[in-house]
Amino acid sequence: MSDVPAPFRVGLLGHGTVGSAVAGLLPDRADSIAHVTGLRPEISGILTRSRGSFDEILAGSDLIVEVMGGTDVAHDHVTRAIRAGKHVVTANKQLLAEHGEELWALAREHGVQLRFEAAVAGVVPVIRVLQESLTGQHIDRLHGIVNGTTNFILTQMAATGASYADALAEAQRLGYAEADPSDDVSGKDAAAKMAILARLAFDTPVHLSDVPYEGIEHLTAEDIEYARDLDLSLRLIGTAERIGDELAVRVHPAFLYRGHPLAAVEGSFNAVTIESPSITEITLSGPGAGGPQTATAVIGDVISAMIPPAQTPPTRNTLGFVDDVVSSFYLHVDVADRPGVLAQIAQVLGLQGVSIKSVVQKGTGNGARLVLVVHPVLESRFFGAVQMIGSKDFVTAPPRAIRVIDEEFTA
């Protein structure tokens, strides 16, 4: 690797939510990327609806990022980029669900990469896992929550009892649904994504027109309420499965039993499960949309197209190791049930700066137990308090402390 890495020129088509996030994040990561690849990425031009020349950007780029959406102009530009021998990274599911075979063949013919992680489930790396980790693997079935808008709406309906219309309005207010949400709520967006996943999983051509879909517009708060009695949660599910020598690829609302890995996927998150005899079942989940998240998927593809990271690069940092950290704790204390015991324990904790989140008391007499959960605190202070509590005469057995990992916890 030379001291000044050579530039790698990235032309950007589209400057909406994802495009502007790519333009913002790529320069921040240029040094890290140069460390791994030996090349320094730079934005060579941005095409928007009103500004920029595609021909000039194409001529000045090593790779084209297509995040403009739509299937007409995007198809033309992607085709021309591939024919010009440029790698392409796209987030355009409709383009691939309709013209994927033609574009992948063109890319093979011209010896360039056409990468599309961001087209399905945003930063959740399902494309890479299907194409690389599971190359040539016999897959039986995929289930996916691949549309964040509908998952957000269904989660809202379940959490608040809201009607479909109210939950949709809330999603629009918060930016999780577009002004015209029809592609999302009808299941069409999810169907395009399932076409792409099924094509990769089953190594057979699958187009959007092969995927019947049903949306969430007709679902009611009542469906969700009754289903809760049956321990079911409602999601918009894409399914792609092998049935004998045929395929079924579909999108429809479905109830999931609570133990299903997709039942826990809340809000605008996406997730995919992949089933196969030799892998059992893998689940991948994370944000399915969002500017920085989708841009991160795009940039991962750009890096892979720059140079496949065949080796583990040398480390750049030599970070030290922390010797005391902040944790939340569960504390179990067996006590003689005498007046003032809890007060004394609370006082010791307070002296050490440990604050109590919840307490459960069980039993009476010498078999009484206090179970506390405390707010995050430096571990050394907490263990100091535990030692002091353990030495009290009303404590009948060594206190038991176990860390608690909290969603809201921040160090």
Added chain:
Amino acid sequence: MSDVPAPFRVGLLGHGTVGSAVAGLLPDRADSIAHVTGLRPEISGILTRSRGSFDEILAGSDLIVEVMGGTDVAHDHVTRAIRAGKHVVTANKQLLAEHGEELWALAREHGVQLRFEAAVAGVVPVIRVLQESLTGQHIDRLHGIVNGTTNFILTQMAATGASYADALAEAQRLGYAEADPSDDVSGKDAAAKMAILARLAFDTPVHLSDVPYEGIEHLTAEDIEYARDLDLSLRLIGTAERIGDELAVRVHPAFLYRGHPLAAVEGSFNAVTIESPSITEITLSGPGAGGPQTATAVIGDVISAMIPPAQTPPTRNTLGFVDDVVSSFYLHVDVADRPGVLAQIAQVLGLQGVSIKSVVQKGTGNGARLVLVVHPVLESRFFGAVQMIGSKDFVTAPPRAIRVIDEEFTA
């Protein structure tokens, strides 16, 4: 791609659970792999404790798979393979947690790949995602359930109220724990895996000795029982987080609130969450051990070392699409509450071969509602029944049908 793909010779060191699964699965997948890579993998030799010559295998191989375990002989063989210019795929976490930097540097020096997906969380593709999808990404924190034995034991304790000793004995009986379980239950195995993950996530050297660990041997059924009252579930958690300019990498039991993505990881499964401002949070989960599962991770690495799949290969199949599939359903019927209504609905369902799994009845008079869940059945038969039910005079609104995805469902 020529008609007869050239061979790619894979030498196998170790023939235990994982080694024999690799030897069994690789020939089955050789055609698929040749389709993608243009090379046909074949096992060129197997080294066991009693049979085979390492020197001969090395000379006759393009790539060495090391699944023998241990750090002495494995270190010698991996080092010699790299020096001989062979790619290496290893599942050996202890080797990498102790000697990773040296081996990665040696691989760079000799221009070969050293891949190790199977060393952490089996077939869960966390290494590939950290090294490829998230190359150079600023990561704040990882949480991992990276030891299946301990997760199985803790899940058993929670499900059955068993003591630690009884749950361990059950795990041993079922093959989830070894006769000497100390590396697993002490947290040492998880610590080695967290050292590898932290090294990749934070781009800084991390060795096993940098990772303090605490096991599960001291946990009691009572801890789990009380915690349930507080909506907490107990797991052995590996944490690697950036705190200012320092790192904290640790393994210890911890309670998770129910909403945490790792709280739903049951049995011997593994899972890792990766947090970063630009990706929010990705979770990857699946089987962390098992012969075929771990072998699948090894084979994914072998393929990547053969030739990075830079392109989406042409499809090999042209599967047809099924027009009727088997599904389980939720059915909501508004009825006039008259004697015999449920019997008539059950009769119609029975005629169509639809069998009822559960029924909830709510309300009385003309506002009565039946909510049923039915066992899997061909959709055409089910919708036939729904149409017949909808035409009954006691039905006061169109019936509502929504699919149910069941853990046990099989087509």
